Amino acid sequence: MTERASASPYLTIKNDLLSQIRSGQLRPGDAVPHEETIAQQYGVARATVHRAMRELAEEGFVERKRRAGTRVAAVGGRTTKVDIALVRDEIERTGAPYRFEILKRDILSGDPFGQRILRVDANQPVLYLEILHFAGERPYQLEERWINLDVVPSAETQSFQASNPNEWLIETIPYAEAEHKFSAQNANAHQGAALDVPEGEALFVIERRTALDAKMITYVRMLHPGQTYAMAATDFSLSTKN
Amino acid sequence: MTERASASPYLTIKNDLLSQIRSGQLRPGDAVPHEETIAQQYGVARATVHRAMRELAEEGFVERKRRAGTRVAAVGGRTTKVDIALVRDEIERTGAPYRFEILKRDILSGDPFGQRILRVDANQPVLYLEILHFAGERPYQLEERWINLDVVPSAETQSFQASNPNEWLIETIPYAEAEHKFSAQNANAHQGAALDVPEGEALFVIERRTALDAKMITYVRMLHPGQTYAMAATDFSLSTKN
DNA sequence: TTTAATTTGTACGTATGTATT
DNA sequence: CAATACATACGTACAAATTAA
Helix, strand or coil, rough: CCCCCCCCHHHHHHHHHHHHHCCCCCCCCEEEEEHHHHHHCCCHHHHHHHHHHHHHHHHHCCEEEEEEEEECCCEEEEEEEEEEEEEHHHHHHCCCCCCEEEEEEEECCHHHHHHHCCCCCCCCCCCCCCEEEEECEEEEEEEEEEECCCHHHHHHHHHCCCCCHHHHHHHHHHHHHHHEEEEEEEHHHHHHHHHCCCCCCCEEEEEEEEEEEEEEEEEEEEEEEEECCCCCEEEEECCCCC | CCCCCCHHHHHHHHHHHHHHHHHHHCCCCCEECCCCHHHHCCCCCCCHHHHHHHHHHHCEEEEEEEEEEEECCCCEEEEEEEEEHHHHHHHCCCCCEEEEEEEEEEECCCCCCHHCCCHHHHHHHHEEEEEEEECCCCCEEEEEEEEEEECCCHHHCCCCCCCCCHHHHHHHHCCEEEEEEEEEECCCCCHHHHHCCCCCEEEEEEEEEEEEEEEEEEEEEEEECCCCCCCCEEEEEEEECC
């Protein structure tokens, strides 16, 4: 058994089906009995079966269509969940003390990259920050951040003493929408020097664009030495073959 | 409004609350009215409100505790969903024709790395494969794969003509559990030559360990030139401050 | 093309269980 | 130990989508 049995009928049903799918008793394309049928088998209400099935569908194990019924989904890839924690938490979880240093802080007025990425007009000022995050004495992450001062003007005068810019932004605009991209790039001379790795070293890069109501708030690049950094993903669901 | 309004009462309620959270009307730590209260406000049953709230909780926007009630969650990071498609689909989606080449195929009998990673005893045979996936004429992904022949003995005699090894494994054992890790590393001479990039080039690496009932099936490393490859993650939910 | 039958999707109102204060 | 608010479940009803006649 891959998950522990549970008291809740809906979880029992869900886990039973999951076992049958994983064991190969139910193969992709096979029909799963109707909700009504399963309800009678287990002696529960249809709503209870429905919840089990809905969750299995959300997790990608089955596909459901009205009138057509429920079938085991065709596997065509995988979907995983990735947690991107606050650097501070990530570092302190390892036991190392956290601190950060602001390496650069500029108001850019004619920066085409920042203006394009934040979707602001020319001559709109943009705050650029370069921050180095330390795990103990080791540089852990180099952060390159652009902030849209049009949306968050108070960032201009912030000292970022207790909270680093990311933490401060989260306090200010907690529930902005974000878009992430992960990639690998070679460290240039400046990045290598900051992170204390040779130029050319492979860096693991997380990019994040944060917006609220179609207004860009900030764009950030988080660079990690590839030798020491790895991002873990927890198995979440399966994606269908389309 | 960030999501379109919907006919379903539970979605209306969910979106309404989401708007209030995003707009800052409801700040982290704030209490959300009781299910009963909201139900009366909207003139719906409590179960309807419950579903909206449960989904908001699953997505990380609120935290619920019996007796204590529901509060807007403290933001402490982000959780994103990453789709890892089949290489074939990924490449064909760009319009390029897909093909693959098996560069190496060995039965390893005394390979400590393969035995350790697949958790098999010494002298247990392990199938090692090196596969190059092409998008048109460009090498797109270099795949290094170890297969546990104890669990999947038929892999030994497979020709991998129509289906590549990954596709074949998915057909054979569709619903195995997987664990992923993403990282960056510098290409060694061999990897660089295969992928047609200079030695030292930053590679984006996806590692996957696949198991069924605590038995390791396969371990694979998928290497992509960092210049061209980026992995997109879709905003999924927010993780709490713990 | 229209209609009917089937199956999932949502909702209701009530009831009981359970963790937490 | 009691009260509270969430968690699950029941049985029924109707809506929506899709297939089949």
